[in-house]
Amino acid sequence: MCPGSYDPPTNGHLDILERAAAVFDEVVVAVLINKNKRGLFSVEERMEMLGEAVAHVPNVRIDSWYGLLVDFCRQNDIQAIVKGLRAVSDFDYELQMAQMNQQLTGVETLFMPTKPLNSFLSSSLVKEVATYGGDVAHLLPDNVHQRLRKRLAEN
Ligand code: PNS
Numbered sequence: 001m002c003p004g005s006y007d008p009p010t011n012g013h014l015d016i017l018e019r020a021a022a023v024f025d026e027v028v029v030a031v032l033i034n035k036n037k038r039g040l041f042s043v044e045e046r047m048e049m050l051g052e053a054v055a056h057v058p059n060v061r062i063d064s065w066y067g068l069l070v071d072f073c074r075q076n077d078i079q080a081i082v083k084g085l086r087a088v089s090d091f092d093y094e095l096q097m098a099q100m101n102q103q104l105t106g107v108e109t110l111f112m113p114t115k116p117l118n119s120f121l122s123s124s125l126v127k128e129v130a131t132y133g134g135d136v137a138h139l140l141p142d143n144v145h146q147r148l149r150k151r152l153a154e155n
Contacts, residue, residue, distance in 0.1 A: 001027070001028040001029070001030055001069075001072070001073060001076070001078045001080070001081055001082070002016060002017055002020055002027060002028070002029050002030070002081075002082050002083075003029075003030045003032050003065075003069055003072075003081060003083075004029075004030075004031070004032065005031070005032060005034065005037075005039065005046075005123065006029075006031050006046045006049075006050060006123070007039040007040055007041055007046060007123050007127075008040070008041055008046065008049055008123055008126075008127075008140065008144045008147065008148055009046065009049055009050050009053055009123075009140075009141065009144055010118075010121050010122070010123055010126055010139055010140055010141075010144070011118060011121065011138075011139055011140060011141065012084065012086070012114055012118035012121040012122075013050075013084070014053055014054070014141055015084075015114065015115055015118055016082065016084035016112055016114065017029060017054055017057065017060060018054075018057055019112060020082045020112065021054075021057045021059050021060050024059075024080070024082075025059060026059050026060075026061065027057075027059060027060045027061070027082070028060075028061050028062075028063055028076060028078060029050055029054070029060060029061070029062050029063070030063050030064060030065045030069075030072055031043050031046045031047055031050070031062070031063070031064040031065070032064075032065055032066075032069070033064060033065065033066040035066070040127055040148075040151060041147070041151065043064050045147070047062050047063075047064055049141075049143060049144050049147060050062045052141075052143040053141040053143060053144060063076075068104075069081065069101060069107075070101050070104045070105040070107055073101075073105065073107045074105055074107075078107065079107065079108065080107070080108050080109070080110055081098075081101065081107060081108070081109045081110070082109075082110050082111075082112055083098075083109055083110070083111055083112070084111075084112050084113075084114045085111045085112070085113055085114065086114045086118070086119045086120070086121070086122075087119060091111075094109075094111065097109070098111075121139055126139055126140065126148075127148075130148055130149075130152055131152060136148070
């Protein structure tokens with residue numbers, strides 16, 4: 001599984017999903033619901049955007065989850081979590097979560113380095129740049145870019 005907030009999905013996410021789908025028979029993308037954080041997009045919108053962006057990859061399925069990642073994995077018989085790593089700065093917290101999840105239920109976390117092209121990319125930075133009128137078209141799947149433009153125009 002590839003968990004995340006995906007608010008919104010970026011080209012960095014898409015790259016990891018496509019590469020995970022080339023390694024595993026099936027990839028479940030789970031949008032994690034965080035009740036303390038109001039996103040720019042609803043969980044349903046994020047799932048729709050992801051579904052459109054990975055429509056060309058047959059072995060990817062989109063889902064959502066509220067609660068512990070390990071419980072989602074157990075319920076769906078998932079043995080491995082795949083996480084993209086952009087830089088060493090990502091590693092500290094990701095390592096801690098991977099070790100916690102491993103000792104909770106034995107689920108393994110596999111780290112996949114992002115392409116250097118995407119190493120500076122994050123959903124929050126993309127939103128910030130787009131909010132102030134910066135061009136982010138090349139950083140997002142087309143469908144996501146359209147929706148982001150529309151959402152920011154509404155706000
Ligand atoms: O895209 P993000 O926001 O970096 O994703 C972080 C996410 C959602 C994968 C992480 O916060 C998470 O795993 N949340 C689920 C709750 C949980 O299991 N917490 C304990 C982690 S050890």
